[in-house]
Amino acid sequence: MTAQPGIGRFGDFGGRYVPEALIPALEQLDEVRRKAMVDPEFVGELDRLHRTYTGRPSIITEVPRFAEHCGGARVILKREDLNHTGSHKINNVLGQALLTKRMGKRRVIAETGAGQHGVATATAAALLGLECVVYMGKVDTERQALNVARMRLLGAEVVAVTNGSQTLKDAVNEALRDWVANVDDTHYVLGTVTGPYPFPEMVRDFHRVIGVEARAQVLDLVGRLPDAVIACVGGGSNAMGIFHRFLDDASVRLVGVEAGGDGVESGRHAARFSGGSRGVLHGAATYVLQDDDGQTIESHSVSAGLDYPSVGPEHAHLFEIGRAEYRSATDDEAMEAFRLLSRTEGILPAIESAHALAGAMELGRELGPDAVLLVSLSGRGDKDVHTAARWFGLLDDQAGMP
Amino acid sequence: MTAAAAPGRTLGSQILAGCREEGRAALIGYLPVGYPTVPESIAAMEALIEGGIDIVEVGVPYSDPLMDGPLIQRATERALDQGCQVDDVFTAVRAVADAGSTAYVMTYWNLVLRRGVERFAADLAGAGGSGLITPDLIPDEAGEWIEASDRHGLDRVFLIAPSSTRERLTVATAACRGFVYAASTMGVTGTRDSVGSAAAQVVEHAREVTDLPLCVGLGVSTRAQAAEVAGYADGVIVGSALVRALGEGGPAAVRALTAELAAGVREGRR
Incomplete structure (x- = not known):
């Protein structure tokens, strides 16, 4: 054969x-x-x-006021939100x-x-x-x-x-x-x-440019590699894009943040690594949210972009071999990070990317003020203004918003 | 590749060989288990056999049926909503065997993986089934299933399509046992006004690389279409039209349509 x-x-x-x-x-x-x-x-x-069209290379931005909420660690954002069309x-x-x-x-x-x-x-x-x-x-x-x-x-x-x-x-x-x-x-x-x-x-290869640029930019700014690279993971394209150039840098932790929805224990989430199992969906063997028969279980997240019951197979591999670690942020945690970045730095993140920011808040508190964290800000929050305004009760009435 | 088991070992293979001796194509009818309910779906499969079907293709409802058109999607969604489980498939396979025919189970691959390939194969063989039809499993990914099907004496039916190159036809048919499922068209399940010329071509090209029976599915719904396809294929597979008949007229309508189609395959002698 x-x-x-x-x-x-x-x-x-x-x-x-x-x-x-x-x-x-x-x-x-x-x-x-x-x-x-x-x-x-x-x-x-x-x-x-x-x-000439996308606007590459995208810049990096250090965010000290936001970093105060991350255990005082240095936090550097890779600004894919500034690309034409608003994301990576x-x-x-x-x-x-x-x-x-x-x-x-x-x-x-x-x-x-x-x-x-x-x-x-x-x-x-x-x-x-x-x-x-x-x-x-x-x-x-x-x-x-x-x-x-x-x-x-x-x-x-x-x-x-x-x-x-x-x-x-x-x-x-x-x-x-x-x-x-x-x-x-x-x-x-x-x-x-x-x-x-x-x-x-x-x-992954088309997104690899994110990590290639960011690695050089962080070295230039800080003089050393970051301690961790953090990205949200739905299917996982911005995460693989920023992780890949760092795979051989053994000192750099690669941290993917999945959508925890109402909490993994609630059953209403999109945390494939803590709440799913090995399976096949949409052409790839990977981790899948599924029931005992193998029927796909619907995922839940405030973020439509992370609301997916399966994940890229390379992430499954990095998870199994322990090269990358995967956490989850609940809807509440992600929206709090969304609010904080907006208030402290004047940057509205996509709700997807806010999950990575929530991960940075948690990891920064674990690692303390000597740590340098590189966060993939994969998209901007313009598309999420309505959802966020509703979430925080900012609408005088439900009219007048797009 | 593991050496293929002796041909004609499964009941399905024997039925196909018998049809070939009669000089006609076999009629294969698809119905999903659990639609409209598990007992009614089994009654409908028995109606297929009473109407003159040669082989029953038992479909397993799946949450993400990417090879199915709207008609079968709606039927299998309803089956799942009503709580149909993979266990019910083996009940249906057993009922088909008890009614004197044999079943091939059409299933998306994740359902087999989740149960365990070995356990799925053992359960299928134990229920008197002849094999599996796997629309989203290509031979390249099928190592575990090829071994399990050899252990349990089951047929493995992979698909070929109008887009298949000679190399892919060779790979796919070499891995098949029992018969080969030739998709008549580039597309998903559903009834169509005409079966089209691509089906005859894919059968012609496949004949150059295999002696296995070549059965044509996708888009066959009428007696005339069955006769047309029976003119060049070894088997005619009908799905959506039977599901529609079941939805509109219950098992009696399935029996009547099957009798029509059975007459059709006998008109299409080569």
Whole structure:
């Protein structure tokens, strides 16, 4: 048999658990992206777009007033929130959109939860003249209505997915169904470091720039490596992006923060490492929230972008071998961090990124004032103003807000 | 790869061989366990057999059925809402065997992994099932299942598709035992106005690399379509149309549609 056991594996995790119909497209994608990543023309074009369109390199910002709430540790934010479209998602999307052109395809599809990946994909499609369809759970279209409008303004078609739990996982199912039917002319711009190989590795490689820049910037500012790198983990793309360059730096702790929702003990959360188990979902062997039969359990989080029952397979591997550690922050803890960063530093974080900030508050108190913490501020909070205003009771009435 | 067990070992393989001797395609009917309830789904499977089905494909409801269209999604969602469990699958498989046919279980892979591949295989063999159809498991990832199916004498049915290259057709069919599931179209389950020419092509290409029976599924819903596909394939797989019949008219409607389809496969002699 010509099968290659272990293709696209991170230890026991990853692989390709998809219909046979998609295998030729995955093989083509793997071949094209491998060639592209060593082709000076492709790398140069992506680099030029990042410089002139995304706004890279993104800066780092030390936040001393916020750090007072982190046990006095030095806290440095990697500002992916300042990228065009407002999050790290654009790094991956521009890369995949350029690959779409290389493969001679004319249409892209994407799934989105909070809408950030959908907005980024719609943006790249507008920039490069591609047709774009974004699948979004109906529940998410309602809680992120502004991002739906944004995608439509950019020329994308937004399809509200009404089956299953009507959230991100169902949007992924629907995107995969579309892809099977239209794979000849369509590329699936998967938005995170999961799915069938080569997506986890490819998406990580497009985000790796976050850690490459941040490592040099922190060395320049502090004169040494940070003690810990902290990032929120939904699918886990911003975390893999900032972690990867530090994997060989044994002194640097890599800390992923999952959505604890109402608390892991409540059963209403998205903490796959403390509340889930090994399984397969959306094409990859990884950690999954599932019941005794293997049916997926719905996740819960105030953050639509972390509200996902599975996680990228490379994170599962880093967890199993102990190279990275995973904690969770509850909705309350994340919203408190959201409030604090806004009040002390004048930066509104995405609620997703606020989970990483909550992790920094906890870790800083553990490590004390000598510690240096690098935090991935993966996105900005403009999209979350309504949710946050409601959370803190800032609305005089429920009218007048977007 | 582990050496394939002797062909014709499962009841399913024997039924397919018998159809081949009769010079006709086999009729394979899919219904999910638990829709509309577990007992009614089993009654509907018995109606398939009374209507003249050759082999029953027992579907396992799954929370994330990415190869299924809206019709089967709705049916399996309802089954799950009513508390259908993986255990119920083996009850259905046993009932099919007791009614004189045999079942292949169509399941998404996580449900097998969660139960344990070895335990799932043992339970399936113990219930009198012939094998598994695995829409989201490719042979490359199937090492554990290939070993377990050999241990328990079960067939393993992987899918091929119109997009499959010659290399992928070779890999997939070499790993199959019992029969090969040829997807007629690039897409998910559901009834379609026409089966399309891609199905005949994928069968033709697969014949060059395997002697196994080639059964065509996705989009077959009428007697005429069954006859058309039976003209070139060794088996005709019908799913969504039977699920719709069950929803609209209960087991009696399933029996009537099956009789129509059974007539269809006999009209399509090669």
